[in-house]
Amino acid sequence: MLLFDVGNTNVKLCLADENGLGRTYSLPSTNRETSDSLGLCIAGICAREGVAEGEVRAWVLSSVVPPLNSLLKAACADFFSCPALFVPGDIALPLENRYARPQEVGADRLLGGFAARTLFDDETLIVVDFGTATTFDCVQNGAYLGGLICPGVLSSVTALGTQTAKLPQISLEPGGADLDIGTSTRQSLNHGVLFGFAAMLEGLTARLKKRLAAPDARVIATGGFAPHLAAITSCIDNLAPDLLMQGLLAAYFQKHSPRNAREQS
Numbered sequence: 603m604l605l606f607d608v609g610n611t612n613v614k615l616c617l618a619d620e621n622g623l624g625r626t627y628s629l630p631s632t633n634r635e636t637s638d639s640l641g642l643c644i645a646g647i648c649a650r651e652g653v654a655e656g657e658v659r660a661w662v663l664s665s666v667v668p669p670l671n672s673l674l675k676a677a678c679a680d681f682f683s684c685p686a687l688f689v690p691g692d693i694a695l696p697l698e699n700r701y702a703r704p705q706e707v708g709a710d711r712l713l714g715g716f717a718a719r720t721l722f723d724d725e726t727l728i729v730v731d732f733g734t735a736t737t738f739d740c741v742q743n744g745a746y747l748g749g750l751i752c753p754g755v756l757s758s759v760t761a762l763g764t765q766t767a768k769l770p771q772i773s774l775e776p777g778g779a780d781l782d783i784g785t786s787t788r789q790s791l792n793h794g795v796l797f798g799f800a801a802m803l804e805g806l807t808a809r810l811k812k813r814l815a816a817p818d819a820r821v822i823a824t825g826g827f828a829p830h831l832a833a834i835t836s837c838i839d840n841l842a843p844d845l846l847m848q849g850l851l852a853a854y855f856q857k858h859s860p861r862n863a864r865e866q867s
């Protein structure tokens with residue numbers, strides 16, 4: 603299979619089969635893509651991995667960027683001979699969705715909750731995804747309860763850089779474990795953003811645990827900036843960079859058991 607996590611900054615994709623996940627590649631989620639640019643790039647990735655297009659059983663996708671969905675469907679149809687299956691549209695997630703309007707929640711958030719529940723057997727799980735936005739998602743007693751949407755790390759830095767005359771766009775360097783009092787603009791920004799998000803993470807997970815009456819809820823972090831935060835706070839129990847990919851694989855095999863998959867190949 604080819605698994606896709608389509609986010610607002612990056613499209614992450616990786617080859618996978620019943621033995622697990624291959625290397626994850628990251629493509630920019632730009633609106634300049636065409637189905638040909640995507641199809642050729644994805645076919646090139648398969649070639650680099652020594653996988654012929656005909657060997658790909660299915661594309662399994664989670665997407666929160668609707669304009670890319672039709673391009674990816676066309677790329678799959680034009681360059682591959684397999685179905686493009688969207689989660690949860692084509693492959694339902696066996697996780698009760700308690701959102702007031704269930705279809706409103708981002709597929710990535712539901713998938714993250716499903717993946718966490720598949721990987722961990724704690725009664726209460728809090729998934730934090732440090733993506734374009736920072737999302738907090740709560741799973742309790744096997745149901746997805748919803749959560750919080752906060753500004754993302756890079757979105758905040760970008761906004762600050764564009765809204766101010768003198769603040770540069772910075773690429774966040776992982777700080778040391780302790781906050782420094784900034785003595786330069788760059789250091790003030792770097793530590794302000796990194797430790798500001800760490801405080802947000804610590805504060806919100808504490809409040810969510812109280813609200814969920816689950817002081818020992820497991821906190822699982824994923825997304826591009828998760829490693830930076832995990833280095834400076836102790837409130838993350840598990841760093842799971844491949845959480846969504848693991849969720850896509852589990853969702854696929856919930857519906858197509860590996861035995862069937864072997865029979866189909």
Ligand SMILES: Nc1ncnc2c1ncn2[C@@H]1O[C@H](COP(=O)(O)OP(=O)(O)O)[C@@H](O)[C@H]1O
Nearest residue numbers: 609610611612613732733734735756825826827
């Ligand atoms: N391996 C990485 N190391 C550092 N930053 C990363 C990495 N992967 C992604 N990022 C950054 O993390 C941010 C969120 O990326 P990502 O989690 O892919 O967002 P989304 O899922 O919203 O597209 C982006 O600004 C991206 O540049």
Ligand SMILES: CC(C)(COP(=O)(O)O)[C@@H](O)C(=O)NCCC(=O)O
Nearest residue numbers: 609610611666706707708733734735
């Ligand atoms: C909150 C999100 C933008 C996060 O997406 P990402 O940061 O991964 O690009 C995405 O989950 C989304 O579009 N959600 C729909 C609104 C909701 O979940 O309520």
Ligand SMILES: [K+]
Nearest residue numbers: 609710731733
């Ligand atoms: K994401």
